[in-house]
Amino acid sequence: MNALTQRLRLIPLLPAYVAVYFLFLYLPILLLPVFSFNNAATTTFPLAGFTTKWYASLVGNTVMLEAARNSLVVGVTVSLLSTLLGICAARAITRYRFRGQKAAAGLIMAPLFLPEIIVAVSLLMIVLAMGLELSLLTVILGQTVFCVPYAMSVLVSGFEGFDRSLEEASYDLGETALGTFRRVTLPVVAPAIVSSLLVSFTISLDEFILAFFLSGTEPTLPVYIWGQLRFAAKLPGVLALGTIMLAASILMLTFAEILRRRAERRTQMALMLP
């Protein structure tokens, strides 16, 4: 213990290192909103003055709005689909004990650790081999594979420790099975479900590789942005769009985390003994 505190005293540079680390990590991202309000077509210092015209230009951009609509459709569908599948998987993992449980959980989580481009290429091959048209549907299917592990992790932490006797207490107090689901099960796990929906939606919204390979003629926002980067004049508009997406992502993830923690507190509280 003593040796450890002494060693820690020997490295006063640690806070400085952490500060530099965060600077490298987040400074480039911070530049995005800065230049999106800059009254110049190039991203160079010094800044040329404040403007919101890049944001205004987005409003009339029908191609961009079409891409945003695509992203919304994909995001909502993917989040619903992966949360639904995640609920089934999380319930199986937290409630039951069965042969091959660990292996099943591992396989569901695997897409997280596989190189995304490999997953994208193999999905593309399968889609083409099956003779399917590339469309938003193929993007949805691909991204669902990718989002289920995230949804499941969030849901497992919410369901873990859901006390079986809560449901029994409800039956015991005269409630029916359906009423118990509505009045106890759903409210207790609702924060985890909403959190899973938000996380999946955010991931889908930002996802590029799968969308790029599987989207055909209907681009999602990240694919649209990638296409715009070829034109230097479009850059400020892309920065504005990127800023909006960044803000939306941060907001949704923060909200999701708040809900996830609340869900965890709820279910674990029920188990907590003094």
Next chain:
Amino acid sequence: MPERPMIEIENVSKFYGIYKALDDVSLSIAEGEFFSLLGPSGCGKTTLLRSIAGFETPTHGEIYIDGAPSLALPPNRRPTNMVFQSYAIFPHLDVAENVAYGLKRLKLTPQEEKKRVGDALDQVRLSGLGQRKAHELSGGQRQRVALARALVMRPKVLLLDEPLSALDKKLREEMQVELRTLQKAVGITFILVTHDQYEALALSDRIAVMFGGRIAQVATPKEIYQHPRTRKVADFLGGMNFLKARVLGEQAGAVSVDAARFGAVSLAKPHGFSASDGHVTVGIRPERLRLLWDDDRAPHELAGRIENRAYFGEVTHLTVGIDGLEEPLSMVETNNYGADDLPIGAEIRLAFDPDAFVLLAEDPPVSRV
């Protein structure tokens, strides 16, 4: 208290595959009785309680609640309510909403509902805490919410599954007193599952001791402590010195035995007594042996020496070796006269009362398959 039976359990068995969780259990519990199911973990006491509540379905037998066969009824249609071991307080509701949970289905007027919730909270001394969230409650308070939530339904029977096991010792003792007072006040049948013999002794009108899915004995706390039927019951209900004794003779209602160094002892003959090989097990509780000091004399004395000593504050537990006895004897002495200062190896004399011996029947062999 042979009053109107509230619960009648008739030849109930519960199999999990070939494992017998309950093995032909029959039991009658009276209206207004505080009844305890006592036994080690895995003895079937919780399975029996959950069968009464409707969460387990017995493989054979029938359970009558207030005269009505109940096995066909789901838990939500039985006139029983349960206090769960984990309390199962609904975490998304506050205290008043938890208590009102079951009332919602009764379609009461808002005033009536409010009054019943208020009365229930008063009953468990939680008045004014209705707006508290579940996570803001202490262990004892959560226990009271669970009680109020069940009692507000005015059940015919309240089922309690190890309700005090999660509380620390001091709070547990307080809650025992309160539980007993509450039961007397509401007057309904309470069935308590516990593995704590002191809890069962302190609270119950009657106790059923269970081993291996069967009921070993049903009796009042005093009867079951002083006259345990078998060696296992005696052992589970507290300390007991066991001795092998030779049967000397049988009279009407009595058996006389030769209890080794304790000499000839006459014992009440239990119902259905038989000593197949002429030997029986007899027992005497540690607190029925008494240390003799200096010039103290007693009609029945034995000499021995201290082999071990454990200090428990108000009492000292002594292990005393006696020549001619295979096992040393356990004794409990209050510390008023210096029993806590006796050195190991000290020569002592002890007094015993031959009437304090009980004759113990052999335990039936346990087979769960």
